[in-house]
Amino acid sequence: MIGIAKSMARTFQVFLRRPVTRNYPDYHKPIPETDRAFPLLLWDTEIDEPFCTGCHACERACPVECMTVLMKDNPNHKSLDGTSSRRKIIDKFWIDYARCMRCNICVEVCNFDAIAMNNTWEGHETSVYDRKDLVMDLQQLLSQSRDGNINEWVPVLGQTNEEVNAEPAATDEPKSSEG
Ligand code: SF4
Numbered sequence: 001m002i003g004i005a006k007s008m009a010r011t012f013q014v015f016l017r018r019p020v021t022r023n024y025p026d027y028h029k030p031i032p033e034t035d036r037a038f039p040l041l042l043w044d045t046e047i048d049e050p051f052c053t054g055c056h057a058c059e060r061a062c063p064v065e066c067m068t069v070l071m072k073d074n075p076n077h078k079s080l081d082g083t084s085s086r087r088k089i090i091d092k093f094w095i096d097y098a099r100c101m102r103c104n105i106c107v108e109v110c111n112f113d114a115i116a117m118n119n120t121w122e123g124h125e126t127s128v129y130d131r132k133d134l135v136m137d138l139q140q141l142l143s144q145s146r147d148g149n150i151n152e153w154v155p156v157l158g159q160t161n162e163e164v165n166a167e168p169a170a171t172d173e174p175k176s177s178e179g
């Protein structure tokens, strides 16, 4: 009899508990500040061109060799009556997200602040049927920054694991809200 009462009490307790799951993908959990998805290229809105000069530093440093970079002479350079001080500019750029291990090394070695780790849901939700669709080209890599839809991952020094993993206060954010 006591056992039944205990079971019923436990059942009732669980019945009253707030749900611990979310209706993904209709609802998104807010992404912690310290989370990071994949690298993206940044757009220089002042000059209206990419920051990337195609210098190959990130390509050489990438431990899994998932980047391909081609540079060209910048047709918008001042010497050609343009507005840019970048003599060279990125021509073609591919990153294979299927191989990228999100190590942030490409961001660290870039001398032009031209690349950043993205931490929006858009950056995380990269499911595809064909792995070839995870090879991002220059336009795909630039589009989020050009549209102002990028939330750069910034390392927060001195944070404890508990702080990093702490769940943000807001819950059940609709899918449209990023970050
Ligand atoms: S995050 Fe790391 S693995 Fe991914 S592209 Fe950059 S250097 Fe390569």
Ligand code: SF4
Binding pocket: 051, 052, 053, 054, 055, 056, 057, 058, 059, 069, 090, 109, 110, 111, 112, 113, 114, 115
């Ligand atoms: S992202 Fe930075 S390091 Fe990589 S090619 Fe462009 S300018 Fe060079």
